Amino acid sequence: xxxDSGEPLEHLAVPYGADEGFRDLALPHIRQxxxxxxxxLVVARQALRDLLAExxxxxxxxxxxxxxxxxxxxxxxxxADCHDYARGxxxxxxxxxxxxxRSEIETREWIRYESVINTALAGAHATAxxxxxxxxxxxxxxxxxxxxxxxLIGPDGLLxxxxxxSPDRLxxxxxxxxxxxxxxxxxxxRFTAESLKxxxxxxxxxxxxxxxxxxxxxxxxxxxxxxxxxxxxHGAGHGLVRMWTNETGVVCEISDSxxxxxxxxxxxxxxxxxxxxxxxxxxxxxxxxLVELRSQDGLxxxxxxxxxx
Numbered sequence: 001x002x003x004d005s006g007e008p009l010e011h012l013a014v015p016y017g018a019d020e021g022f023r024d025l026a027l028p029h030i031r032q033x034x035x036x037x038x039x040x041l042v043v044a045r046q047a048l049r050d051l052l053a054e055x056x057x058x059x060x061x062x063x064x065x066x067x068x069x070x071x072x073x074x075x076x077x078x079x080a081d082c083h084d085y086a087r088g089x090x091x092x093x094x095x096x097x098x099x100x101x102r103s104e105i106e107t108r109e110w111i112r113y114e115s116v117i118n119t120a121l122a123g124a125h126a127t128a129x130x131x132x133x134x135x136x137x138x139x140x141x142x143x144x145x146x147x148x149x150x151x152l153i154g155p156d157g158l159l160x161x162x163x164x165x166s167p168d169r170l171x172x173x174x175x176x177x178x179x180x181x182x183x184x185x186x187x188x189x190r191f192t193a194e195s196l197k198x199x200x201x202x203x204x205x206x207x208x209x210x211x212x213x214x215x216x217x218x219x220x221x222x223x224x225x226x227x228x229x230x231x232x233x234h235g236a237g238h239g240l241v242r243m244w245t246n247e248t249g250v251v252c253e254i255s256d257s258x259x260x261x262x263x264x265x266x267x268x269x270x271x272x273x274x275x276x277x278x279x280x281x282x283x284x285x286x287x288x289x290l291v292e293l294r295s296q297d298g299l300x301x302x303x304x305x306x307x308x309x
Contacts, residue, residue: 010127011118013149013161015142017134023051025153026094029129033092034062041085043071043095044131072098075113076268076285079120086126096131099141105290107141108172114148115167116268129153144172168264179294179303182244182251189241193232199241200225203252206243210250211308219287220306224252226280227302231256235300249289249307256302261295 016022022044030052033040042049043066053060072078072095082093097110114130121128132145146152146163147170153159187206191199203224207217224241231239236258243252267281281302285291290305 009118009121009124010151011121011149012127012129012151012153012158013132013145014129014153015132015134015145019047019051022048022096022131022133023055026052026129026131027055029092029127030056030063030094031059033090033127034059036090038090038092039085040064040092041066041094043068043093045096048096068096068098071095072110074289075109079113079117079268080286082117082126082128083120083124086121086124089125091124091126093126093128094131095128096133099137104174105292107138108174109290111141111144111148111172112167112170112268114145115165115170116265118148118150119167119265119269140173167268176294178296179253179292179301182242182246184244184246187243189243190238191228191232191241192238196225196228196232199228203241203243207250207306210245212250212306213309216306216309220250220252220304223280223284223287223304224254226283227254227304230280231258231300249305251303251305253301253303256300257298258300260300261293266293267291 014025016025026042030040030042040062041064042052044052045068049065052063056063071081085091086093097114099107099110102110117128130145130149132142134142146161147165149161150164151158152161187202189199189202200221203221204217207220212220228239228241231237231254235256239254239256241252241254243250245251267285270282271279281291281293284302284304288304289307292301292303292305294301294303
């Protein structure tokens with residue numbers, strides 16, 4: 001998933017306070033895009049899609065639609081889906097991420113998604129209208145929209161955001177807080193280059209014993225293996241894996257005393273094809289439900305979360 005060369009991405013935050021406001025703000029952009037032959041994708045709840053369909057009439061058949069429950073299921077995969085949809089064609093994306101029911105950590109990752117998309121879709125011939133319902137969106141989410149979008153549509157029309165922060169400089173509340181220590185039993189296993197195969201068997205056995213299905217267990221094993229192999233090759237040459245369960249699933253933490261975080265967006269943007277580093281975090285962010293990183297006092301900790309489904 002690399003940005004195409006082309007025009008800069010237009011990434012706009014669009015607050016609204018009534019369903020009809022969503023329609024009235026989105027409609028001119030959709031009509032203009034259709035008139036230019038631009039492909040249009042709308043990802044919004046059904047009531048909003050119905051309002052647009054009624055207003056567009058026959059032109060509604062030219063608009064692609066997705067259900068937000070599936071489209072906004074996982075931030076890293078949504079980034080990849082957005083890029084795949086926009087690749088090689090002029091595109092208008094009209095969407096409203098789902099905020100209800102998200103934990104604090106999940107909300108933070110979706111806020112970061114809104115930021116990283118500025119880099120992930122740079123030059124992709126795309127305009128992204130990101131709608132925020134001021135009646136239901138959490139206050140911290142509304143505030144973050146001014147930091148993650150270069151442009152705003154407000155009462156006075158289109159304006160540059162005075163609070164925009166580039167993705168590589170964005171720091172959210174909680175980003176630098178210490179990772180909480182596990183409660184309950186913890187399984188620990190150390191690894192070196194010679195014991196990576198044994199490590200994979202250990203992780204697989206732990207995941208299966210915790211009730212994880214085959215595909216999920218395979219994804220977790222691959223993620224742990226990639227991070228551990230990176231520690232062996234580019235870090236201290238050895239490390240420690242800790243595994244435990246919590247109220248939602250299995251957590252695996254890989255720590256490396258020789259690791260460093262040099263990439264300001266670690267694992268959010270795929271490495272260049274010729275790169276020898278960075279694939280472990282990229283793969284892990286795609287496969288796991290959540291990836292947390294902390295680097296402190298020479299110790300790099302990568303914490304992988306996988307829900308039990």
